[in-house]
Amino acid sequence: MLVPANRFEVLECAVAIDAVSENAQDTPPLRTGALDVLAQHVLGCACGKPFLSEQLYDEVRTAAPYAELSRVDFDDVVDFVATGGYALKTYERFARIKQDKNGCWRVTNPKVRQSYRLNVGTIVEEPMLKVRLVRSRAGGSGSTGAIARGGRLLGEIEEYFIEGLSAGDTFVFGGEVVRYEVLAEDQVYVSRANDSDPKVPSYMGGKFPLSTYLAERVRKLLADKRAWKGLPDQVREWLSLQAHFSRVPEARELVVETFPRGNKHYLVCYPFEGRLAHQTLGMLLTRRLERLRARPLGFVANEYALAIWGLGDASFMIRQGKLDLNALFDPDMLGDDLEAWLAESALMKRMFRTCALISGLIARRFTDEEKTRRQVLFSTDLIYDVLHKHQADHVLLRAARADAAAGLLDLRRLGDMLTRIKGRITHRELDRVSPLAVPVMLEIGREAVYGEASDELLAEAAEELVREATG
Amino acid sequence: MSADLSGALFWKEQNLLVVSDLHLEKGSSFAARGVLLPPYDTVATLSRLASVVARLDPKIVIALGDSFHDRSAHERLSSPDREAIVALQARRDWIWISGNHDPALPSDLGGTVASEVAIGEIVFRHEPTGAAGEIAGHLHPKARVATRARWLERRCFASDGERAVMPAFGAYTGGLSIRDEAFAKIFRKPGFMAHVLGDNRLHTIAASRCY
Structure with a gap:
């Protein structure tokens, strides 16, 4: 059974049914084995029984994803497991595994085994916040006044969801409607509320890219007006509204819309190349x-579209000739821009955090002291900055880059798309959000841009608070 | 006295530079406990400090405690890092204030070791007591600010004009939220400010509006 949750998904369901009747396949290509996962495996093997490099290397390559693993990469991973894999050889005496006189790698002390057992696994959680129930504070404005400590623990929620809330917003949690009162460190304080329209938490785990190839079929369906006849009335109406207010993308063209909304300016485009390629495009476009x-402040991608928002008025810039869309979407963005972007991106930091946790560089659970996940997140960012500056070819940075390139960037599709739409960009300046843009604007999984706008945002926050205080 | 974007404090009239919580050799300290952090934090911290010193050329430098992550950290300094410290100390007075991480600093590090330093009405010590005229470190203040686009989390100075807590300068030093009770105890009244380290400038925001 297919249950479309919005108008766009009706299109997706329609083409999915067609694809099934044609027996078309939508199988993702096999991934290359990741080096962080290998590091965990190598340590795990050593915790089991001592191993010889040659034998383990041969064994690992019998697994299909690692069939092409080079000996150099394997040895780098073993070196990483032993002493961290640093160019500066200062950690020999802290080695976790050491070679005995027969060349067998052995665990150096039982604590290594204990820590391995506490941390084994390759699923890394999103940063979470604890949700505590407190009594409502009249006229609470989010962050003023003393924080009432304590309160009953209701559970945990992804930080990502709370970040999108303002004080006073209500959401459903643990079967109750609660009001977001205030946040302190890793605790979210909420009170009971009575709202008929609370928000429903969304989780990052829910935004797995499900389909890779349906998007192209959706693009063809949109371009073929005769095929709309088979669609439900609401969806046809929606597409007609889009044709009236803006434009329905043709098969080979890229439609770009710019419009203001709230106190931000939006740029939405419809490349139909899948979420991953769109995310990469989002990163590169925001950089430009x-x-x-x-x-620009951030962007969000879904299977069909990409929306970027920022403080600058893109419509105005295009009118003034300060923003040339053909230059903006030029395929040369996949060169230096890509490399430079990756080096400093939040996404790379997040990938690095995952690699650091999976590979065992940072423990998720400690034998002696407990560290909160929030502290772990903060410290992996610091470690990334230092490592990137002082040993850019470190095996974990290579692992993070490979993960990003294979799993999150989809460079091939993006490159094909940019070549396809060259000279075929149609711009529409609108005074409000277009019908076609609505689904992407409601999408979860927003990416923030970490650039010069940070200072501006801080300055703005500071000024706004001064105004509030003096006004 | 002015807060520098680097996280240092500069007192122009006295030609005095203060940095707090360098936590040198934190990487190797973790390594000894089995967490093999990259061994580049000391060189990263010292090179940032060197650029601040080169820019402001102070006559006196105060390292406000927890300069070393643990009691034996100074023994693990590499020769180049040791030389970098000597170079920083040349032609200026250097004062190591001792902190809880480095309560007993040896004399072979150069400079003077002290538990606190008073200049006029101003007292420099590691752990804040809340006394008026006190400049301290220890707490590693950071502020999370909700802006209209996203949360931004940065290191910050905390001050009410009478006393101040400096941000940690070390490459691997995390932070403690300025909303933590530890700050309320020092400033007592809620009206203290966070001077948040932005990318290119400082931003002054009431602590009560940070997270």
């Missing part, structure tokens, strides 16, 4: 927009 002083 930043350089053009359009002050």
